[in-house]
Structure formats: structure tokens, C-alpha cells
Amino acid sequence: MNSMVFQEKNVLITGGLGFIGSSIAREVVALGGNVTLLDACLEPYGWNQANIQEIQNRVRFIKGDIRDQQLMDRLTRESDYVFHMAAQVGREISMEQPVLDTDVNCIGTLHLLETARSMQKPPKIIFAGSRGQVGEPQYLPVDEDHPDHPTDIYGINKLAAEKYCLLYNHVYDLPVTSLRLNNVYGPRCQMHAGFYGILNWFMSNTMQDKPITVYGKGTQTRDYIYIDDVVQAFIQTAVIPETNGQMYYVGSGKETVFIDMVREIIRVVGKGKIEYVPFPESREKIDIKRFVVSTKKLEQSTGWKAQTDLLTGIERTFSYYQSFLNDYIHREQV
Ligand SMILES: NC(=O)c1ccc[n+]([C@@H]2O[C@H](COP(=O)([O-])OP(=O)(O)OC[C@H]3O[C@@H](n4cnc5c(N)ncnc54)[C@H](O)[C@@H]3O)[C@@H](O)[C@H]2O)c1
Numbered sequence: 001m002n003s004m005v006f007q008e009k010n011v012l013i014t015g016g017l018g019f020i021g022s023s024i025a026r027e028v029v030a031l032g033g034n035v036t037l038l039d040a041c042l043e044p045y046g047w048n049q050a051n052i053q054e055i056q057n058r059v060r061f062i063k064g065d066i067r068d069q070q071l072m073d074r075l076t077r078e079s080d081y082v083f084h085m086a087a088q089v090g091r092e093i094s095m096e097q098p099v100l101d102t103d104v105n106c107i108g109t110l111h112l113l114e115t116a117r118s119m120q121k122p123p124k125i126i127f128a129g130s131r132g133q134v135g136e137p138q139y140l141p142v143d144e145d146h147p148d149h150p151t152d153i154y155g156i157n158k159l160a161a162e163k164y165c166l167l168y169n170h171v172y173d174l175p176v177t178s179l180r181l182n183n184v185y186g187p188r189c190q191m192h193a194g195f196y197g198i199l200n201w202f203m204s205n206t207m208q209d210k211p212i213t214v215y216g217k218g219t220q221t222r223d224y225i226y227i228d229d230v231v232q233a234f235i236q237t238a239v240i241p242e243t244n245g246q247m248y249y250v251g252s253g254k255e256t257v258f259i260d261m262v263r264e265i266i267r268v269v270g271k272g273k274i275e276y277v278p279f280p281e282s283r284e285k286i287d288i289k290r291f292v293v294s295t296k297k298l299e300q301s302t303g304w305k306a307q308t309d310l311l312t313g314i315e316r317t318f319s320y321y322q323s324f325l326n327d328y329i330h331r332e333q334v
Pocket residue numbers: 014015016017018019020021038039040041042045046047048064065066067084085086087088089104108128129130131180181182183184185189190197
């Protein structure tokens with residue numbers, strides 16, 4: 001890829017102080033882009049000033065909410081690219097506060113699309129979708145033809161938001177792509193809560209000599225994908241027009257048993273204790289037993305392929321938090 005592909009391009013990243021948004025920001029800055037980070041710094045999500053420490057003098061940060069239509073309108077109009085990461089990201093939170101989830105994940109996304117469709121030259125928008133849109137798979141690996149039957153409000157609203165994006169492509173020709181992400185882990189993921197980013201949460205516990213709590217026997221499977229691979233998927237999707245109007249899965253393509261992931265963390269960190277507890281009823285009802293995706297479609301459209309195996313990814317994650325864990329346990333107010 002051209003090393004200055006974003007030169008003189010204005011790039012808006014919503015949820016830009018969070019895990020994935022800030023990681024995309026570092027790469028876009030390296031590729032010459034003028035980056036604006038929009039983040040409302042809401043609890044209990046993953047915003048962290050430490051995430052942008054190395055690039056803070058080279059980006060513009062705006063504390064604001066994607067539900068603020070006027071703000072979204074102004075920022076979208078300035079942009080050539082929008083990486084849309086801001087979201088209500090908790091599955092259980094979505095069940096407890098479905099209206100909040102709908103407000104952020106659906107209405108927030110519509111604000112962006114509505115401005116974009118009124119522009120002469122709309123920005124390329126890349127939407128962060130989720131494996132949660134699928135529900136319990138009918139076959140594995142899950143591919144883009146698999147039907148969607150989400151098991152929670154978060155999955156339903158992410159699906160609706162993705163459908164808005166694809167509709168606006170179809171009807172108004174907006175350059176929009178949805179990337180459905182699997183379980184992303186790595187440096188800069190929040191370490192203060194276990195309701196998402198579970199691998200990082202377990203590493204945080206282990207590093208602080210706290211037990212790792214596993215629901216049931218840990219036999220469910222997941223597709224863990226390292227952050228650098230996710231960033232590359234976003235960057236390549238942004239610059240390849242063939243991806244417009246498409247939805248793709250982003251994952252490692254490897255099915256990992258949950259408890260094996262836990263054992264790998266303990267091996268890399270060199271300590272750790274597992275505590276098995278029964279599944280809480282609210283969680284068991286929305287939990288998915290097996291999950292892994294095929295990434296053939298994305299590979300064919302962009303040449304992207306996951307590069308980082310789980311062991312290497314966990315080692316890199318551990319290495320980062322050996323230096324910075326404190327910034328993630330006690331984060332500064334923004
Ligand atoms: N991390 C994963 O494993 C994963 C998996 C599937 C999908 N995703 C999606 O990727 C995106 C980024 O997730 P992440 O892991 O970086 O989470 P994160 O919590 O680290 O980042 C999300 C950021 O969005 C901000 N935000 C939330 N509501 C906002 C609002 N109304 N206005 C402005 N900012 C707001 C939060 O303050 C936070 O900094 C989300 O859309 C999420 O649904 C993540």
C-alpha cells in the first residue's frame with residue numbers, strides 16, 4: 001500500500017479514544033492523514049487518554065457524542081473517511097437498557113448517514129459491525145451468506161445499523177462498508193471490566209493476582225483476532241472502492257476453545273488461577289456455543305489476511321501491559 005495513502009485526507013474516527021478507534025488512528029497518522037477523534041468518554045466503555053499518548057500532538061480530539069446531530073453534521077462534512085467505532089458495546093447492558101442501545105447504535109449511525117447522503121462528495125464510511133449480529137450459528141465457519149438471528153438487543157441494533165449503511169449505499173450510492181468483527185484483543189483494550197474484551201480482562205486479573213472466573217466449563221468456542229490485523233482490515237477496506245456496499249467478516253478463521261485461550265494467558269503471564277462458576281442465567285440465555293468465521297470474501301476483495309496467531313498476539317498484549325497496566329486500571333478523566 002502507498003505509504004502516504006491518507007495524505008491531505010481528513011479522517012474522522014468516532015469512538016476514537018477507544019481500543020479499536022485509537023489503534024486505527026495511529027495507523028492513519030502514520031499514513032499521512034489528518035485525524036479527528038470524536039469520543040463522548042462515556043462509562044463504562046474503553047476511552048483512555050493513554051491510548052493516544054504517542055500521537056496526541058498529531059490528532060484533533062473532540063469530546064462529543066454521536067447523538068449530537070449538529071456536531072456529527074459538522075464533522076462529517078469535513079471528512080473524506082469516517083471510521084465509525086462509537087457504540088454502546090455491552091451485550092448485557094443492551095438487555096438492561098435497550099433504548100440507550102438503540103439511541104447510540106441506531107440513531108447515532110443514522111446521523112452520520114443522513115449528513116453523508118446530503119453531501120456532493122460523501123466520505124467513505126466503514127462501520128464496525130459484530131459477530132453478535134449472527135446469533136447461534138447454523139453452520140461453521142460462518143460466512144457472509146449465513147442468516148442472522150441475534151440473541152440480544154446489541155446484535156439486533158448492530159444489524160439494523162449495518163442494514164441502514166447498506167441501504168444508503170444501494171439507494172443513495174454512499175460509499176459504505178460494514179466489517180463484522182469477532183473477538184478483538186490486544187494492546188489498548190480496556191482492562192477495567194469483563195463485559196467485553198474478555199481476553200484482556202482475564203490478563204488484567206492474572207497480572208494483578210486475581211482469579212480468572214470462567215462460566216460453566218469454558219467449552220464454548222470463539223474466533224480471537226489480534227488488533228493489528230483488525231486495523232489492517234479497516235485501512236484496506238477504506239481505500240479499496242470494490243468494498244463499497246459490502247459486508248465482510250473479520251476474524252482469524254481459527255476456532256479456539258474458551259478454556260484453551262485462558263490456559264494460554266496463564267502460560268504467557270507465568271501465573272494465574274481459574275475459578276469455575278455456574279453461568280448466570282441472564283448470560284447463559286444470550287451466550288453462543290460455537291463461533292468461527294471464514295474470511296475468504298474479505299481476502300478476495302482486498303488481499304487482507306490475518307497475520308497474528310493467538311500465542312503471538314497474547315505475548316504482544318502481555319508485553320504492552322507490563323509497561324502500561326496502571327494507565328488502564330486507573331485511567332485519567334478526559
Ligand atoms: N472489541 C471487540 O471485540 C469488538 C467486537 C465486535 C465489534 N466491535 C465494535 O467495534 C467498535 C469499537 O469497539 P472497541 O472495542 O474499540 O470499544 P471501546 O469501548 O474501547 O471504544 C468505544 C468508544 O466509543 C465511545 N462511545 C460510546 N458511545 C459513544 C457516543 N454516544 N458518542 C461518542 N462516543 C461514544 C466510548 O467512550 C469508547 O471510547 C464498536 O462499535 C464495537 O461494537 C468490537
